Amino acid sequence: MTSSIPPGTVDTSALTFDELQLATRNHGMPLEALRYELTPVGLHYLLVHYDIPAVDPATWRLQVGGLVATPLELSLDDLRRHDPVTVAVTMECAGNGRARLHPRPVSQPWLYEAVGTAEWTGVPLTAVLSDAGVDDRAIEVVFTGADRGHEGGVEQRYQRSLRLDQALAEETLLAYELNGQPLPPQHGAPLRLVVPGWYGMTNVKWLTDIDAVDTPFDGYQQATAYRWRTDPEEAGEPLRHMAVRSLMVPPGIPDFLTRRRRVTPGACELFGRAWSGTAPIIRVELSVDDGVTWHDADLEASVGRFAWTGWRRTWQAEPGEHVLCCRATDADGRTQPLEHPWNLGGYAVNTVHRVPVTVEP
Amino acid sequence: MTSSIPPGTVDTSALTFDELQLATRNHGMPLEALRYELTPVGLHYLLVHYDIPAVDPATWRLQVGGLVATPLELSLDDLRRHDPVTVAVTMECAGNGRARLHPRPVSQPWLYEAVGTAEWTGVPLTAVLSDAGVDDRAIEVVFTGADRGHEGGVEQRYQRSLRLDQALAEETLLAYELNGQPLPPQHGAPLRLVVPGWYGMTNVKWLTDIDAVDTPFDGYQQATAYRWRTDPEEAGEPLRHMAVRSLMVPPGIPDFLTRRRRVTPGACELFGRAWSGTAPIIRVELSVDDGVTWHDADLEASVGRFAWTGWRRTWQAEPGEHVLCCRATDADGRTQPLEHPWNLGGYAVNTVHRVPVTVEP
Missing domain, CATH: 3.90.420.10 (Oxidoreductase, molybdopterin-binding domain)
Known part of the structure; x- marks a missing residue:
């Protein structure tokens, strides 16, 4: 594993x-x-x-x-x-x-x-x-x-x-x-x-x-x-308002101990939510190659102006090792960073969510 | 601290x-x-x-x-x-x-x-x-x-x-x-x-x-x-039935990071609950000197035969460092051990609950 x-x-x-x-x-x-x-x-x-x-x-x-x-x-x-x-x-x-x-x-x-x-x-x-x-x-x-x-x-x-x-x-x-x-x-x-x-x-x-x-x-x-x-x-x-951020539901099924994900090949619906404390979410991008290339996800209507926004995109999963990433952008133009914004207290760490997965043959 | x-x-x-x-x-x-x-x-x-x-x-x-x-x-x-x-x-x-x-x-x-x-x-x-x-x-x-x-x-x-x-x-x-x-x-x-x-x-x-x-x-x-x-x-x-066990509400107030407890001197009501998967709880003992001496706690009526039993005892807290312990005994005569019952999976570890506290002058 x-x-x-x-x-x-x-x-x-x-x-x-x-x-x-x-x-x-x-x-x-x-x-x-x-x-x-x-x-x-x-x-x-x-x-x-x-x-x-x-x-x-x-x-x-x-x-x-x-x-x-x-x-x-x-x-x-x-x-x-x-x-x-x-x-x-x-x-x-x-x-x-x-x-x-x-x-x-x-x-x-x-x-x-x-x-x-x-x-x-x-x-x-x-x-x-x-x-x-x-x-x-x-x-x-x-x-x-x-x-x-x-x-x-x-x-x-x-x-x-x-x-x-x-x-x-x-x-x-x-x-x-x-x-x-x-x-x-x-x-x-x-x-x-x-x-x-x-x-x-x-x-x-x-x-x-x-x-x-x-x-x-x-x-x-x-x-x-x-x-x-x-x-x-x-x-x-x-610290005041929440930084822009997105997370995804890890696809496939987990290993108990490592939480490592295994996915079957073919169409895999990726879903998650995004939020920002200061402005509406206007974009969520998905990468299936650890941040090398990015593709827009579809956004859902939010349940309210202070609540998260759902997003989804279908991925054609091919056998091999992949790192899935999502990143959100809000209407103020703020986008999640690829590198951790280090600080002493460990606050507002809104780095892109990275989910390593194994697609099985 | x-x-x-x-x-x-x-x-x-x-x-x-x-x-x-x-x-x-x-x-x-x-x-x-x-x-x-x-x-x-x-x-x-x-x-x-x-x-x-x-x-x-x-x-x-x-x-x-x-x-x-x-x-x-x-x-x-x-x-x-x-x-x-x-x-x-x-x-x-x-x-x-x-x-x-x-x-x-x-x-x-x-x-x-x-x-x-x-x-x-x-x-x-x-x-x-x-x-x-x-x-x-x-x-x-x-x-x-x-x-x-x-x-x-x-x-x-x-x-x-x-x-x-x-x-x-x-x-x-x-x-x-x-x-x-x-x-x-x-x-x-x-x-x-x-x-x-x-x-x-x-x-x-x-x-x-x-x-x-x-x-x-x-x-x-x-x-x-x-x-x-x-x-x-x-x-x-x-593994089948739950081993006999008791826990206490840690008294006093905690330090955020270490969870170390500080207690004010004087009467301190200690409270907790005890349970066993096989038999009613018949005794809970409390030690305020890390298990050297033990004193019976008062038992409360249980909410049902499969539910835990409350216990309480007042402790006259004196300034200094103390380790509080509780241990339960069930009607089958089983008592919580002082030493961890080590096993590969880490199951049924029903060692006495030890709570270090500082009583402040």
Whole structure:
């Protein structure tokens, strides 16, 4: 059995026990689940920074405070009194692809699979902020989750902020349902933030507090983590919207251990999905010769402006070894790179998806 | 930060890319989810041997054949015409704990987390076999899933068998619901086998065929995999019922990267669950000094005879480094071992759960 990995492309020289512990508790989306336009509960990717907290929805309250005219304490019933909004959102972990980098940043070791698309239902954040009356001095809104742990030497609850204009975007949601069901515990029950188009870390789970503030938030998850740096001395650029990216359902059947694919000769329908946090997908190209030549795939209609776009193309598979690749381009003209965009945290690694396959005679 | 792993206890010298690929697509249950008597969908462990197959429930049929008087072709509606039965079942992967062995068998690298408890609803297998009329010559029943792949050099659909008497056990179920909802794709939709008390590999997902046969089934998953061997030349003993085991919710709060726990001094309620595939849990003991001394925990009533038993004990946490351990004993007198029961496949590793914690001054 050939290894499923082209030589030299992955740094596995020192995969650590810490990484294994993270990989066994965080969940990737098996790539064949790209077939579902909406990812079934339990197949959506899941990253839990600390522990899933025990939150009793009956006694839980959301505190809305800081620089507001009327601080609010809201129950789930209070939130449900607003007209509900449902948005289909493709969400990807900022660290997706990290474990393919050379050298490999040591953290949750995602390869390709930290993504999913769900329909989130809830109340627009702007409606709640409007009820509270945000003060003119406020420049950011800070979101605090119930999950608590140590990271980078700092004890913290998970916290992130948005600039006020980002918080007031009409699509920013306080979500209490996932795919038409109450939020499951692992996705932030009873309430989470959903900011369509942004990387996963933005979407604070198990929300307890929303605070309007007049200084830029400098908590660990904002000022230290989730920044694009190539040198530890840099302040770095904050990660925000998802980079353009595509993935394919690996064709044929796998070997259990190596996941290497075997395909029968003849017409082979290749299918996948593509997304970008900033603009619609306008093109997906497929290569069956490891990126030497590229051919346009057909695009499907997306389930929504913040959700992925399906693509397909038939390949006439001939016996031999092949490396299939897909790459997407968005309406801003951004295209996936062939080489890994290396950075210290292993963020936004949107390199083309490469799938080695064996076509059997 | 101290490593979360006692020195020398885990073999991470050559964690392979193949293992990482498996770990990113198969899902463990984060240990804090032990708090749920029934594991929420998406937190139950998940092992998919090959790919989750695309099965259309509308056109799907179950074929019941082989040595039967009346071969059957059943739709989901046909199966739903039988009186439904619901059973709460704790299910564990036979390979749970494999990655803690020295040397480490290379396969899905579970540490502790390949377990979950669900309520499965369906029709007793015995009712369907009775409708078909099993021939007197039959000695086994073979179950075939829709999932297909290569393993150990053999192309196969996933198949396992039960002895006829095991198949006819009243609790053996053909399940079409999980926790009161239609089976999700990843758990075997539209129909799977559930054999309470047995390791996970028994519970064939995406069932398409049930065949009564008059010779022992010698397919790969029965005759080659899932056997207890310490030498590759041995035929080995087949894995069947789950060994006695307990786990605890790691107390305190974690460090993101190392998962090392920090606990505040004072009364600390320790909680976990215990199970055995063959007999009720009659005792769970807790050690706060790495197994030197042991103290009985209080047991809770179980949600059912095939489901785990909760346990709890309050610990007066004093500043310093501690290793917490739990170990269960079942009514057959079986107790979890302190040393790993090494075997080639890394099966049934039911060593006591050890949780290093730091109590801060």
